[in-house]
Amino acid sequence: MFQTLDDLKPDQTVLVRIDINAPVEDGRAQDNRRFARHAETIAELLDAGHAVCLLAHQGRPGRDTFISLESHAAILADHLHTGVEFVPDTYGEEALAAIESLDSGEVLLLENVRMCEDELPEKEPEVHAESDLVQTLAPLFDAYVNDAYSAAHRAHASLVGFPLVMDAYAGRVMEHEYTANSAIQEREFDGTVTMVLGGTKAEDLIPVIERVDDTVDRFCLGGIVGELFLRAAGHEVGFDLAGSELYDHQWEEHGDTIEATLDEYGDRLMLAKDLAYEDEDGDRAEVAVEGIEKETSFLDIGSDSTAAFADRVRESEAVFVKGALGVFEDERFADGTVGVLEAIAETDCFSVVGGGDTSRAIEMYGLSEDDFSHVSIAGGAYVRALTGEPLVAVEALQGAA
Known part of the structure; x- marks a missing residue:
């Protein structure tokens, strides 16, 4: 296992990797x-007397979402109810000066780490540990905290390099996400375990x-x-209409695998009995x-x-959700996703809801996160946690411990 904030001594200068990758509108x-979620970790560090310097990313080079983190600092400050200084530099002279002047109880956010040449290439941790990014920043801090669980499958410098050269700890988001999301691999359940799978990518869910x-x-x-899967079962759906x-393209790449999966697990796969569409009047309509x-x-x-699906959930001791069952952003077509989430919320079962879009439905439709064991x-x-695949950033923390 890895070290957590419970093992971190107070009053230190700490480098904290978070994941505040966010939607972007009008460049902000x-x-x-x-x-x-990350504000809770940061607040705990501030209460313990630490000086906190944050590393984070936004988007990828070449995409519209690849922007500076200046607007992120303002959002974090609102959640923390304290100022968050931003410096438009990551490990150059301006950044180093800002880190040197950082005092206990203060928060500094460095510029988008993906603007650094060292960050993005997928490399072995030992290689990243020797990068200029890691070698320049590490000596300025007493400890490294990785709270960026949602990026933990990436072998990037800021995620896997620092634990090889510094005392390294898991933040609360990292700790809680890892524990909950690994439950399907590591816990034993006496009753029925149900998994609700939806969304857009067959290649993600077939291995699950x-x-x-x-x-x-x-x-x-x-x-x-x-x-x-309905197409694989012989129904006239699951193909593209004009536009x-x-x-x-998914059928061409994965059709054989989908058919084989249906053959092997058919009696355990609950497929839809009916589907909803928009009729000519713009209303929701359904067909068997x-x-x-x-x-x-x-x-x-x-x-x-x-x-x-809701009946199946109510019979279960544990329920795991990945992906939406419909276009829930449109209230007319939210019934499936929200109906299943409501059934989970009403049921005394262990439940994990994951996937950014699906978890967003909880907030959109007035459900309470407290009614779920964990919302990822x-x-x-x-x-990767569902399938038991290793997470390189988690392994780096475990190795450091």
């Missing part, structure tokens, strides 16, 4: 639940089904992934899957499917 970051075979009793499938590019002909886009599972802010790292 927009608030999301990652800011609030295969890897949790010994733990999960029943899989409920919806979203684009669910429609692809759509969601299905056919049996005998269906796809003449329009399907945007949600139907009422019978939602009820069946991770995407790729959550999928």
Whole structure:
């Protein structure tokens, strides 16, 4: 296991890697639940008398979301109720001067670490530990804290290099996410375990089904992934209409695997009985899957499917969710996703809801995070945790311990 904040001595200067990668509008970051979660870790560090310097990323080079972290500092300050100094530099002279002047109880945010040449290449931790980024910053700090669980599957310099040259600890987000998301691999459940899978990427979810075979009793499938499985079952859905590019390329790449998965796990896969679409008046309409002909886009599972999935959830001791069952951002087509989440919230079961979009539905439709055992802010790292694949940043922390 790794060291946590419980093992960190007070009154130190600490370098903290967080993940506040956020939606961008008009060139500025927009608030999301990652800011609030990391603010809890930062506040705990400040209460312990630490001087806190933050490393974070935003977007990738070449994309519209690849912006400075200046607007992120203002959002963090709102959550912390204290000032967050921002410096438009990561490990140059301006950054080093700001770090040197950092006092106990103060917070400094460095510039987007992905603007540094050393950061993005996927390399072995030992190589990253020798990078200019790590070698320049590490001597200025007493300890390194990695709180960026949602990026823990990336072998980037700021995530895996520092634990090899410094005392390294897991922040609270890292600690809690790792514990909850690894539960499907590490905990034993006496009753029924159900997994609800949806979203858009079959390549993410097929390995999950295969890897949790010994733990999960029943899989409920919806979203684009669910429609692809309906296609494999012989129904006239799961293909592109004019102007759509969601299905056919996935079928070409994964159709054989989807059919094989359906053959092997068929009696444990709950597919939708009905699907919802927008009728000519702009209202929600539903049609049974049996005998269906796809003449329009399907945007949600139907009422019978939602009820069946919800019943399955209520019978379960543990429920894991990855991916939305429909286009829940449109209230007309939120019934499947929200209906299943409401059933989980009403049930006394161990529950983990993961995938950024799915967890966002909890907030959008007035559900309380307290009604779930854990709501993950991770995407790729959550999928890897479900399948038991190693997370390189977690391994780096464990090695440091």
